[in-house]
Each structure stands twice: as structure tokens, then as C-alpha cells.
Amino acid sequence: MDQFSANVGNDIMLTMGSDFEYSNARTWFKNLDKLIDYVNKDGRINLFYSTPSMYVKAKMAYNTTWTVKTDDFFPYADCPHCYWTGYFTSRPALKRYVRVCSGYLNTARQIEALAGFQNQTDALSEAMGLAQHHDAVSGTSKQHVAYDYAFRLAKGAAVAEDMVNSAFSKMTSLSGHPSATFFQCDLMNESICVAAQKFNSFVVVVYNSLGRARTEVVRIPVTGPNAYTVYDNKGTLVASQTLTSFMPFPKRQPAPYVVYFQVTVPAVGFNTYFVQPSSSRPDVPRKFSEFEDVVIENGAMMVNFTSGSLSSITNKKTGLVTPLSQDFLWYASAVGGGDFQNSGAYIFRPNSTSAYPTCQGTPTFELVRGSVVSEVRLLLCDWLGQTIRLSGDNAFLEFEYHIGSIPISDGIGKEVITRYTTDINSNSYYFTDSNGREMQTRKRNYRPTWPLQVNEPVSGNYYPINSVAYIKDGTKQFSILNDRSQGGGSIIDGQFEIMVHRRLLYDDARGVGEPLNETDAIGAYPNPVRIGTGLRIVGSHYITLDSVSTSMSYVRPLQSRLFSPLVMGFSPIAIGGVNSWIAAHTVMGSAFRADLPVNLDLMTFQALGGGQYLIRLSHQFGVNEDSSLSKPVTVDIASLFSFTIASIKEVSLTTNQDVEQLKPPHQWKTTGGDENLNKFEYVLLKGEGSTVTINPMDIRTFIVTMK
Secondary structure (H helix, E strand, O other), rough: OOOHOOOOOOOOOOOOOOOOOOOHHHHHHHHHHHHHHHHHHHHHOOOOOHHHHOOOOHOOOOOEEEEEEOOOOOEEOOOOOOOOOOOOOOHHHHHHHHHHHHHHHHHHHHHHHHOOOOOHHHHHHHHHHHHHHOOOOOOOOOOHHHHHHHHHHHHHHHHHHHHHHHHHHHEEEEEOOOOOOOEEOOHHHOOOHHHHHOOEEEEEEEOOOOOEEEEEEEEEEEOOOOOOEEEEOOOOOEOEEEEEEEOOOOOOOOOOOEEEEEEOOOOOEEEEEEEEEOOOOEEEEEEOOOOOOEEEEEEOEEEEOEEEEEEEEEOOOOOOOOEEEEEEEEEEEOOOOOOOOOOOOOOOOOOOOOOOEOOOOOOOEEEEEOOOOOOOOOOOOEEEEEEEEOEEEOOEEEEEEEEEOOOOOOOEEEEEEEEEEOOOOOEEEEEOOOOOEEEEEOOOOOOOOOOOOOOOOOHOEEEEEEEEEEEOOOEEEEEEEEEEEEEEEEEOEEEEEEEEEOOOOOOOOOOOOOOOOEEEEEEOOOOEEEEEEEEOOEEEEEEEEEOOHHHHHHHHHHHHHOOOOOOOEEEEOOOOOOHOOOOOOOOOEEEEEOOOOOOOEEEEEEEEEOOOEEEEEOOOOOOOOOOOOOOOOOHHHHHOOOOOEEEEEEEEEOOOOHHOOOOOOOOOEEEOOHHHHHHHOOOOOOOOOOOOEEEOOEEEEEEEOOO
């Protein structure tokens, strides 16, 4: 009756199925058939099987005016102290692995198509599909099930990697010369690259899956003990820096050194670089016994540290400055209470609005300055460290955090956060992305469509951050991009906090049936025992400061770079053999004739077989995000690629319908909402044309046949 009281007209949708319920289709439909028959015999209700499109058609027939809902349904709660905002961060390592595999799958599909291979990404695609289950990437499965998700991803990734290595060999080969054998490095986040460490002198093929050329600094773990020199595809020396590595809580032996250098890679293409040991010594970080005021900077940013702590950042191009501090803290997880609700895999319930400092005592402070990269390295305590990194001329600051085994010997579960504090007058508002696409406006202690009673002032203001969040005032915008899905919010004006890790001691009674206490291993079910120490993770946040009017013009392309990182293949080379390798191989190539506009992305390029390819182009900007880049973009698909296209057919996003089969969208009569959201005309690509106009946030899908 509650549902019907909010209903328009006499048609109401009755949904079927539920978690833990729908498991036998024959039993379900047999009983539903009976239920429908009995209800219809009564005569007062006409009950029948339907579809969403039939339901919408029935509603359209009322010819009424509808209100517009532009917000989402986050955060969800099923009781006053039961906000389901913990799973936004639960199992952070699995969340990162899903993100890595997602970007890698997209790149591997491109390489597979360009190399003429088929079906070598299917296993990874299937594992990624499984990982989208609502208890997989969410982190709300039992531990052994989470292991199985990761295992399937690893198996699929291994098959795709073998294909990519073979493709690199094929793409770089020249007729009459032997092909090179390539390897990849899966443990870069642990500062391990077996191929580079083994070969010592090696070739690096760098592949870029974006639809535009990119220049950025790469980082490769190496053996040393000397510094390394780097050469480009013409044999010209490239500026590089070799440093001692910083991996404070390793589970495996990290490489003792890491080499940084800048690469430039064409759109949907590759470039080649050569790395060889030299006679010079690596840079040694300067260690501070007493804290001093320190500055690191490049052409775009200046970062100030006062008495060993971050104190401000400056955008050198705009002159904008904000005081900035960053702290790691933890909330104590609630246990029981008046309603017996624990914090758990689903639910984030701190036992207080106050967060506690993670570490006591004086941290160690190391500084490296260089032309390629500058770093401040902090060891905060025996389970927490961080590198604050400024590389190239990037207008972002990277915070690479290292979290070891979260201590629980005191019997308290801990929700670890990092909190950024600025002078921005955010006036209760903050913004988070929706699946990496449109930004959602959030307001503390407020819901747009109903009056909110605040029972959980922290967890009730947490939202999912899949890619980016920001706060702003009338002048400047402070943005945070992450490397995996996390939860966070602005609990105080000018601040933004993100939960980075959780280690809990009790279950929250929402179906997992065990505490979220990830360790090195776990014993056999049904009575598993935790083995070893707590889960250790390495993660990164990327911080930008810019004007409100121009900030998204930098943030959106950076989102694309972070989701689709450069993929590198390594092959051994004899010392001094750079020129001979260049002469015997193809050292650069691209599938594009020209770069895509900065506001468009090549979301998909995938071989379908029979000379057909799937292409998706996406507009990366939302309506009114940028004065110029939020405008529709017209592009000629036939002129993009370096090969000839015979035909182009536009299809639905899911590729199962031609656009000619799609009926015109329903023209809803609405009241309220932003009329600008529907101001763009949507023109389908038909016939022999190859030029398409893509509106803000649109994704257009095409099947292309090559000659």
C-alpha cells in the first residue's frame, strides 16, 4: 500500500526475486503462475507478466506531468544507525585489482584487434563480468569467495598478457629480422619487475590506449647498483632519475632501485625506449634528523612543507594557493549498542564522530629533488608510510600511501581514513562521481527529496567515490582522484576525508557471516582461522587545485589517464645494442591518423571477427562543466583510423539492436529539474555517413567493417 500511495495511475509494478531467494526458476514460475491465476479470479486486479518497456508505455498513456529526480539513492540505510557506506571501501586490494583488470582488458582488446588475434581476452572478460556481482567488487563476500574472484581475474589476465606479449613481438618485428620476446610486470605496486631486474639492460615498448597522444613519467623497478641511462627510439638520450626504492612494509623483496623517465606515446599506439646501466650512482634521498621547511616544485605546482608536515600547495599557472594539511586517522568500529548494530563489511558505523590519530611519535622524513621527479617520503609509524610525489610538469600531486597490518591487539576494529584540510569555503556542499561519469552534488546532512533525520553524522554523509571527488567555493576547486572505488565525504567545510582501509572484528549481520578481517591467508571452511598479519595495501590519490571554471578541463583527461595507464612490455638487449635494435625493429606505430579531441575518449576498440570491430566513443564532460569542452563534438569516424573503413553501422550501447530498430525516446512532460540537461538534439548515424555528433556524457556505439 505504501508503494501504491506514491503511484501515478492504476498501474503498479510488482517486482519478483530477492537476494538469497531466487535460485530455482521452475519453482518460482510454477508458484507465480498459481498466484497470478488466484488473484485474477478475484476480479479486482489484473495481474500479468510484464517488462519495463510495457510498464513505461502504460505510464505514458496517462499523459501527465512528472517530477524530475536528478540525485541518486545514496547513501542507503535500513535502520537509523545502519548506513551501508562501509562497502564503498571494503576489501580495498580486491577493488584495486578489479580496477587494474578493467583498464587492462580495455587495452588488451585494442592490442588484440590491431595484432589480428582473436578470443584471447575472453577469459579476462568473463572474470571481469563475474567481478561486477554485487558481492564481488563491493567487498561483501566471504574471504574464500573473494580469493576465488581474484584467482579468476589472475587466470584471465595471464592469458591476455601472453597475447599482449605476442602482439608486441608482432608489432615491433621487421621482415628479415628475428622478433623480440616480451614480458610484463604485474607487481609494480610492490616495486617489483622481474623482467627489468633480471635483464638489467632492456627494451621497453610502451602502449597507449587513449585516443590522443600522451606524455607522462613512468617508473620501473631495477636492480642497480648504478644509475640507469635511457634512450628514445632514435637513440637520443632521455632525462632520467634513478632512486633507491621506498617500500616500507613489503611482503616480497622489492627491487632496491627505481628508474623514472618521461615517455611520449602516440594515440592508440606504441613507442620504444631503451634502459641501460651507467657508471654514475643513483640519487640518495636526504634524511632529516630535525624537520625543516621544504619546497618541491615543477613547472605547474609548488608544494610547501613546514616542520615536516604538508602546509600548502600552489598552482603556478593560475597563482591559486590553498593551505593544505593531510592526516591519517581511524574511527573505532561500533560494536552492538542499543540496537546491536556492528560495523561490518556492508555497514560503516563508527562509535564516535571523533577520529583518532593513527601514529604517535616522530616520523622519518626523506627528500629527493630532481628534474624528472621530486618526492617526500614519510614513515609515520610501523604500519603506515607515504610518498608525496611531484613528477614531470604534472599539475597534480600524487599521495602514494602504504598501509601495513592494521593493529587490532587492543580488541578494536579500525576504519582508516585520510583527511585533506583546505581553506575552501565549501558551504556544506561537495561532489562525487557516478561510475566515473556524471558528477553528483552532495550536501551534508541533507537529501533533496525528503527531510533527513541525522542519526549518523559521519557514515550518513559518506558517498561512493569511484574516480573523483571535489570541494569548491567561488574561486577555486580542490579535486581528489583515486585509483579504486572508495567511500568518503566532507564532514566539515573545507575538508574531505576518504576511507582507505578497514579491519573489523565483528560481522554486521547482512549476509557475509564473518568479520571483515583480511589477513595473509585463511583456514578451511566451515570454521576458518585467520592466518598471518593483516592485509597490506599500496594506493594513490591525485590532488589538483585549479579555478572553478577550468578545473574539470584538467580533471577529466586525468581520469582517463588513470583508468587506462600505459602498458609496458620488456625485452632484453645487449649493452650498447640500442642502434642495432632500432635498425632491426619497428619502434613506433599508431592506429590513428589524428588525435581525438580532448573531450572525447575511445571507450572501446574490439575485434568481433569477420573483419568487424566494435567502437565506442564517449564524451567525457558533463553539461556546463566547462565553457568550451562541454559542447557537442563532431567527429568523422572514417578519418580517425590509419586503415580504410568499408562501412559503419550505429548500434545500441549493448550492441544487440541497430539504431533503425530503436524507437524514438519517450517525450516526458516534466516539471522541475534542469532543462539544460535535455537541450541537445540526438541524431543517429544512418546510411552511408561516417560523421557523428556526440553530446555531453553521451556514449555512441558502432560496428565498423574494415577493408
